Amino acid sequence: MENSLFMNAQEVAELLGTSKAYAYKLIQKLNKELAKEGYITIQGKVNRSFFKKRIYGEEES
Numbered sequence: 001m002e003n004s005l006f007m008n009a010q011e012v013a014e015l016l017g018t019s020k021a022y023a024y025k026l027i028q029k030l031n032k033e034l035a036k037e038g039y040i041t042i043q044g045k046v047n048r049s050f051f052k053k054r055i056y057g058e059e060e061s
Contacts, residue, residue, distance in 0.1 A: 006045040016055075030054060 007015075013023035024044065031041040034050060052058050 005048060006042060007048050007051055008045050012046065012051070 007027075009020050009023040009027060012018075012027060013020045016023070016026075018026075027044065027046045030046045030051060031043070033054070034041050034047065039047075
Protein backbone atom coordinates (compact mmCIF):
# COMPACT_ATOMS: atom_id res chain seq x y z
CA MET A 1 0.00 0.00 0.00
CA GLU A 2 2.52 2.55 -1.20
CA ASN A 3 -0.14 5.28 -1.36
CA SER A 4 -1.14 5.20 2.31
CA LEU A 5 0.34 7.68 4.76
CA PHE A 6 1.23 5.02 7.34
CA MET A 7 2.96 1.64 7.30
CA ASN A 8 1.95 -1.24 9.55
CA ALA A 9 4.20 -3.90 11.10
CA GLN A 10 3.49 -6.43 8.35
CA GLU A 11 4.63 -4.00 5.66
CA VAL A 12 7.73 -2.96 7.64
CA ALA A 13 8.66 -6.62 8.26
CA GLU A 14 8.29 -7.52 4.57
CA LEU A 15 10.26 -4.49 3.43
CA LEU A 16 13.16 -5.10 5.83
CA GLY A 17 13.05 -8.90 5.79
CA THR A 18 12.52 -9.14 9.55
CA SER A 19 9.96 -10.69 11.86
CA LYS A 20 6.74 -8.88 12.72
CA ALA A 21 7.88 -8.75 16.36
CA TYR A 22 11.01 -6.83 15.39
CA ALA A 23 8.97 -4.57 13.12
CA TYR A 24 6.72 -3.66 16.07
CA LYS A 25 9.79 -2.81 18.18
CA LEU A 26 11.16 -0.64 15.41
CA ILE A 27 7.82 1.12 14.94
CA GLN A 28 7.67 1.76 18.68
CA LYS A 29 11.16 3.30 18.61
CA LEU A 30 10.37 5.51 15.61
CA ASN A 31 7.07 6.62 17.16
CA LYS A 32 8.89 7.61 20.36
CA GLU A 33 11.15 9.84 18.26
CA LEU A 34 8.12 11.42 16.59
CA ALA A 35 6.37 11.93 19.94
CA LYS A 36 9.44 13.71 21.34
CA GLU A 37 9.21 16.10 18.39
CA GLY A 38 5.57 16.80 19.29
CA TYR A 39 3.83 14.67 16.67
CA ILE A 40 0.80 12.51 17.36
CA THR A 41 1.49 8.84 16.67
CA ILE A 42 -0.65 5.77 16.04
CA GLN A 43 0.32 2.61 17.89
CA GLY A 44 1.42 -0.15 15.51
CA LYS A 45 1.84 2.20 12.55
CA VAL A 46 4.59 4.57 11.46
CA ASN A 47 4.55 7.52 9.10
CA ARG A 48 5.85 6.33 5.71
CA SER A 49 7.99 9.40 4.93
CA PHE A 50 9.56 9.42 8.42
CA PHE A 51 10.31 5.69 8.10
CA LYS A 52 12.04 6.20 4.75
CA LYS A 53 13.99 9.16 6.11
CA ARG A 54 15.23 7.28 9.20
CA ILE A 55 15.87 3.89 7.59
CA TYR A 56 17.11 4.85 4.13
CA GLY A 57 18.11 8.49 4.66
CA GLU A 58 15.94 9.64 1.78
CA GLU A 59 13.79 12.73 1.72
CA GLU A 60 10.42 12.54 -0.03
CA SER A 61 9.74 15.27 -2.54
